[in-house]
Amino acid sequence: TQLLEQSPQFLSIQEGENLTVYCNSSSVFSSLQWYRQEPGEGPVLLVTVVTGGEVKKLKRLTFQFGDARKDSSLHITAAQPGDTGLYLCAGLSGNTGKLIFGQGTTLQVKP
Amino acid sequence: DTEVTQTPKHLVMGMTNKKSLKCEQHMGHRAMYWYKQKAKKPPELMFVYSYEKLSINESVPSRFSPECPNSSLLNLHLHALQPEDSALYLCASRQNQGASIIYGYTFGSGTRLTVV
Numbered sequence: 001t002q003l004l005e006q007s008p009q010f011l012s013i014q015e016g017e018n019l020t021v022y023c024n025s026s027s028v029f030s031s032l033q034w035y036r037q038e039p040g041e042g043p044v045l046l047v048t049v050v051t052g053g054e055v056k057k058l059k060r061l062t063f064q065f066g067d068a069r070k071d072s073s074l075h076i077t078a079a080q081p082g083d084t085g086l087y088l089c090a091g092l093s094g095n096t097g098k099l100i101f102g103q104g105t106t107l108q109v110k111p
Numbered sequence: 112d113t114e115v116t117q118t119p120k121h122l123v124m125g126m127t128n129k130k131s132l133k134c135e136q137h138m139g140h141r142a143m144y145w146y147k148q149k150a151k152k153p154p155e156l157m158f159v160y161s162y163e164k165l166s167i168n169e170s171v172p173s174r175f176s177p178e179c180p181n182s183s184l185l186n187l188h189l190h191a192l193q194p195e196d197s198a199l200y201l202c203a204s205r206q207n208q209g210a211s212i213i214y215g216y217t218f219g220s221g222t223r224l225t226v227v
Contacts, residue, residue, distance in 0.1 A: 031212045033216075035218075040199075040220070040221070041221070042115075042219050042221050043154070045215050045216065045217075048213050050212075050213060088154075091212075092212040098156060098159070098167070099156070099216060102153065103152070104152065
């Protein structure tokens with residue numbers, strides 16, 4: 001069974017601080033996705049990483065995919081209150097179309 | 112149209128009621144999904160429809176009954192629910208079940224269900 005372990009599960013920081021969220025697995029994934037979800041809304045896709053060692057940037061967000069394609073990280077620089085939400089990493093399992101989610105990281109950025 | 116639309120946004124129902132959740136997409140996606148999500152937890156897969164046929168049922172209790180009348184519409188019929196079924200119910204779609212992950216999933220905003 002493919003599992004994704006996400007850490008930390010909860011993070012409360014001040015505006016302007018940097019943070020990193022980790023997503024780890026003992027299994028190889030062909031690709032991983034990161035989603036952000038605000039309260040009362042559905043998850044919104046932020047990025048898909050496909051190639052081992054890949055780094056993608058989305059404004060203040062930097063996503064990395066491990067060389068072995070077993071782990072990924074999300075780094076936020078100078079966090080803002082608008083970054084508050086639930087961050088989910090997810091990987092596709094085989095050809096079933098099942099999206100496996102990590103446990104999620106609830107981020108609170110205080111002004 | 113690049114959205115998945117779910118109605119209603121909020122629903123309160125008694126344990127003896129029958130209600131339905133509706134999900135609609137017009138992106139030509141042929142795989143549609145129902146997920147259940149509790150607060151601060153990841154979504155849990157319930158059902159997958161591929162080309163209007165039920166492809167995956169994740170051992171969901173029979174009080175939840177999915178239906179896919181056509182390629183754009185997905186319903187979830189609810190009957191005799193329990194308070195512990197209260198959650199955010201999310202619908203999602205993607206190009207097809209076997210498509211590369213780069214095509215991504217599009218999620219609706221969900222229906223917040225409260226069972227009293």
